[in-house]
Amino acid sequence: MSRIAIELAAPDIDAHRRSSTGVDFVHTFESGQPGPHVLVNAITHGNEICGAIVVDRLLRTGVRPTRGTLTLSFANIEAFSRFDPQRPYATRFVDEDFNRVWNTATLDGQRDSVELRRARALRPFVEAADFLLDIHSMLEPSPPVMICGPLDKGIRFAFDVAIPRDVVSDEGHANGTRMRDFGGFGDPSSPKNALLVECGQHWERSAEVVAWQTTWRFLRHTGVIDGETATREIALEPPPAQRLVRVTEAVVARTPEFRFARAFSGMEVVPQQGDVIAYDGGEAIRAPYDNCVLVMPVPNNVKTGLTAVRLGRIEPR
Incomplete structure (x- = not known):
């Protein structure tokens, strides 16, 4: 994997360990006035440190709600505590992806892992939230994107927040459920709503x-x-x-020979239907339509059986 300069320093968040919630690194503040319960969450993945910087700064500067309730949380503490600038790719998670365990069957099941124990501890706060912002970053250099899920309410929410430029509507992942899709967030009849912002490459200052x-x-x-x-x-x-980009399909690497046809960047537009995007075991993978957007390709971290890139279509609004 290519080496990317680390321009951000992981903050020392130990001062935020203890809280009145009874759950370490989760802080809830009530305004005493009617209003929504809003949750801002960081470090769903241990090496995505921009969110930790933001939540640490919010806590240190004493930001408090004037309406409703505000919860500020650090999620995958175990992975984050192991972050090493010399091995920055090694601490996405400890046992499993924290952002693939958010369904009732998994959370209520008997299986155990570092991430599941933490998700079960955070579950009451996620269930209590009316609105969630889950702060992420990306493995490869890419413009920032707002992941809003497949529902119209999520799309509207992303456009109301108004940044970043690219709003990506998708169905999630086949190998598990994200926090932003859990419970009422993924229910079209519920007023609850959630966004997942991918702020750019993990360690870029921007x-x-x-x-x-x-x-x-x-x-x-x-x-x-x-x-x-x-x-x-x-x-x-x-x-x-x-602009709205709706994901139409995920390209999964079927063989160890998977390779991109050239050095694509995130959110790059492939102009013509039929243009070759990648090769997999001798098979050419082609753009299924004109102006096909490559959503979060991972040219330096392709793994057999996992998504190498998602393909999206720009939709007018």
């Missing part, structure tokens, strides 16, 4: 900026923070117009 700006726009839109406070933190420059 990922911290995207995470901070997205968080404040999310807090402003949900109404738990007073407008003046949010306005002071949100950049004055208007964001670019957003």
Whole structure:
């Protein structure tokens, strides 16, 4: 795997271990006024440190809700505690992907892992939340994207937050359920709603900026923070117009010989139907339609049996 410069430093979050919730590294603040319960979550994956920087900063600066309830959480503490800049790819998780265990059968089942124990501890807070922002970053360099799920309510929510430019609507992953799809978040009849922001490559300095700006726009839109406070933190420059990319299929590497046809970047548009995207065991994988968007390709980390890239179609709004 190619080496990418690490421009961000993982914060020391030990000061946030103890909390009044009874669960380490999970802090809930009540305003005493009616309003939604909003959850901002960081380090679902242990090496995605931009979210940890943001939640640490929110806690250290004493951000509190003026309406409703605000919960700030650090998720996969065990993986994050093992982050080593010399081995930055090794700490995504300890036993399994924390963001594939969010379904009732798994959480209520008998299986055990570091990630499942932590997910079970966080479950009451996730279930209590009306709105969730789950802060992530990406393995490969890519423009930031907002993952909003397949439902219209998620798409509308992403456009209300208004950044980043690319809004990606997808069905999730075949190998497990994400936090942002759990319970009411994935129910079209529920008012609950959730977003997952991918802020850019894991350790690029710009990922911290995207995470901070997205968080404040999310807090402003949900109404738990007073407008003046949010306005002071949100950049004055208007964001670019957003576009909706709907994922139509995932390309799974079937053989160890899988390789991309060339060096593609995240959110790159393949112009013509039939253009070759990759080769897998001698088979050419081609763009299924014109202007096919490559969502989060992993050219340096292809694993047999897992998704190598998702293909998306730009939809007008």
